[in-house]
Amino acid sequence: MTEDLALYIHWPFCLAKCPYCDFNSHVRDRIDQTRFANALRRELATEAARLGRRRLTSVFFGGGTPSLMDPSTVGALLDDAARWFDPADAIEVTLEANPTSIEAGRLSDYRSAGVNRVSIGIQSLDETALRALGRQHSAQEAVAALALARRLFNRVSFDLIYARPNQDLASWRAELRAALAIAADHLSLYQLTIEPATQFEALFRQGRIVLPDEDTAAALYDATGEECARVGLEAYEISNYARPGEESRHNLTYWRYLDYTGIGPGAHGRITADGALRATRRHRAPEPWAERVERDGHGLTADDAIPADERAREALLMGLRLTEGIDVARFCERTGRTIAQSVDAGVLRQCIQEGYIQQTEERLIATREGRIRLDALLAALVN
Ligand SMILES: C[S@@+](CC[C@H](N)C(=O)[O-])C[C@H]1O[C@@H](n2cnc3c(N)ncnc32)[C@H](O)[C@@H]1O
Ligand code: SF4
Known part of the structure; x- marks a missing residue:
């Protein structure tokens, strides 16, 4: 599909x-x-x-x-x-x-x-x-x-x-x-x-x-x-x-780390092609971007398969911004990694104890207290 x-x-x-x-x-x-x-x-x-x-x-x-x-x-x-x-x-x-x-x-x-x-x-x-x-x-x-x-x-x-x-x-x-x-x-x-x-x-x-x-x-x-x-x-x-x-x-x-494409100067995309997730990026400066499109039909400067570790990191950075948090099953399917493989176990335990993160079988969620300090939290948590 x-x-x-x-x-x-x-x-x-x-x-x-x-x-x-x-x-x-x-x-x-x-x-x-x-x-x-x-x-x-x-x-x-x-x-x-x-x-x-x-x-x-x-x-x-x-x-x-x-x-x-x-x-x-x-x-x-x-x-x-x-x-x-x-x-x-x-x-x-x-x-x-x-x-x-x-x-x-x-x-x-x-x-x-x-x-x-x-x-x-x-x-x-x-x-x-x-x-x-x-x-x-x-x-x-x-x-x-x-x-x-x-x-x-x-x-x-x-x-x-x-x-x-x-x-x-x-x-x-x-x-x-x-x-x-x-x-x-x-x-x-x-x-x-x-x-x-x-x-x-x-x-x-x-x-x-x-x-x-x-x-x-x-x-x-x-x-x-x-x-x-x-x-x-x-x-x-x-x-x-x-x-x-x-x-x-x-x-x-x-934020749910699903497929999107971006066109125009500097636009990013995350696209599934042949079963692999790819990161696309386009030339940032407007006129050189237009020249490339006129010459090649597109202004792509990067189109790379995203390694599993990086997929997991991106999905965590995006998903923990949401109040609904991360759907764990979807995370595994999309990244090829479990949550346990993708975060520092000690930091996660501490975040849960201190009320910054909630973990259930279905979801991983940053609490309101966690979301206030999300940047610091992610820096410590994500491998
Ligand atoms: C792509 S921008 C702009 C949309 C539109 N050009 C405008 O300025 O109304 C999207 C939003 O990011 C926010 N933004 C941009 N730079 C920011 C900054 N340094 N700190 C906080 N918000 C920022 C602004 O609220 C802005 O409306
Ligand atoms: S320069 Fe001003 S008007 Fe233009 S995108 Fe940034 S915030 Fe919006």
């Missing part, structure tokens, strides 16, 4: 580079829409020929800023995907959108093109914070874009960044409550991280940005879970909250 497939499509351009962001995103005076549309379509066709027909469960347009894509490109890619694959009845088609007024104006065209879920990068409802984050929109614009999206789409999510410099518990609670009052059934709430080679990293090194200390960050995280739960949004992943049934099916594919 062939595996179900999730499809990620990367649009690598933004209006401006946000000072905290290390995603594969680039600013250009003029974007050659036709060239990038053709290259994405060509790479999708090449990938489809190699994968064969599969049931397609989700498509995700991510970025960069996919709301800068011509809606006709989104439509053409979705038509292609429906031709090459077998779309599931309840296929989820998400597009990440920034809430500037120009982009909001295109939302209804995206709906006509086949998008049925949008994820809006609001980041904050506080004007001063938006400026500090280098955003190109006001809070008012963001709220208007969200209201419009909610009128057009049944499924709408938005992103906020918290644990920002100088943010205290009371002000975050107030901001989050305001956000929850206008939220639909899904939210992504990220603690600010300082990423390498960003402007924020330089400011952080100079001491011009100070992040909340560990205790404050933990208190902010707890408050976030509490406030969301109060309105029925459950934490189903470290940074993602949804009404049960409204989880992002596309992102669940990553």
Whole structure:
């Protein structure tokens, strides 16, 4: 039986580079829409020929800023995907959108093109914070874009960044409550991280940005879970909250370590081919990627079978982010390793005793206490 497939499509351009962001995103005076549309379509066709027909469960347009894509490109890619694959009845088609007024104006065209879920990068409802984050929109614009999206789409999510410099518990609670009052059934709430080679990293090194200390960050995280739960949004992943049934099916594919392919600059994939799981990666820089696609039909720079140890490591890193944890039987089938073969037995015992991990015959789960310190936990636990 062939595996179900999730499809990620990367649009690598933004209006401006946000000072905290290390995603594969680039600013250009003029974007050659036709060239990038053709290259994405060509790479999708090449990938489809190699994968064969599969049931397609989700498509995700991510970025960069996919709301800068011509809606006709989104439509053409979705038509292609429906031709090459077998779309599931309840296929989820998400597009990440920034809430500037120009982009909001295109939302209804995206709906006509086949998008049925949008994820809006609001980041904050506080004007001063938006400026500090280098955003190109006001809070008012963001709220208007969200209201419009909610009128057009049944499924709408938005992103906020918290644990920002100088943010205290009371002000975050107030901001989050305001956000929850206008939220639909899904939210992504990220603690600010300082990423390498960003402007924020330089400011952080100079001491011009100070992040909340560990205790404050933990208190902010707890408050976030509490406030969301109060309105029925459950934490189903470290940074993602949804009404049960409204989880992002596309992102669940990553965390459950199932098959997905990624096309576009820098996109990754994890694909079963001839019974082996392979890791694919594509050229990161947009123009060289397009040149490769024009020359070879694809921009692949890596396409490697993943060794069993690495499969187990990846499945643990992904699965322990989820509140549901890891399905042990599925883990063994997918990785060719048991949990016992993949973790340090002494560390696991200690994590269970200290309440960071729960283990049953069916599942391995990081508890809420465990998820708060997941990075440290995984570093010690995973072989
Ligand atoms: C691919 S990005 C962006 C989507 C869209 N371009 C936007 O900015 O609205 C996905 C999300 O990652 C989050 N993010 C990016 N960099 C981050 C950082 N350094 N710390 C925390 N969250 C971050 C932001 O919330 C962002 O909306
Ligand atoms: S946060 Fe979004 S808009 Fe800002 S640079 Fe990153 S991808 Fe682009």
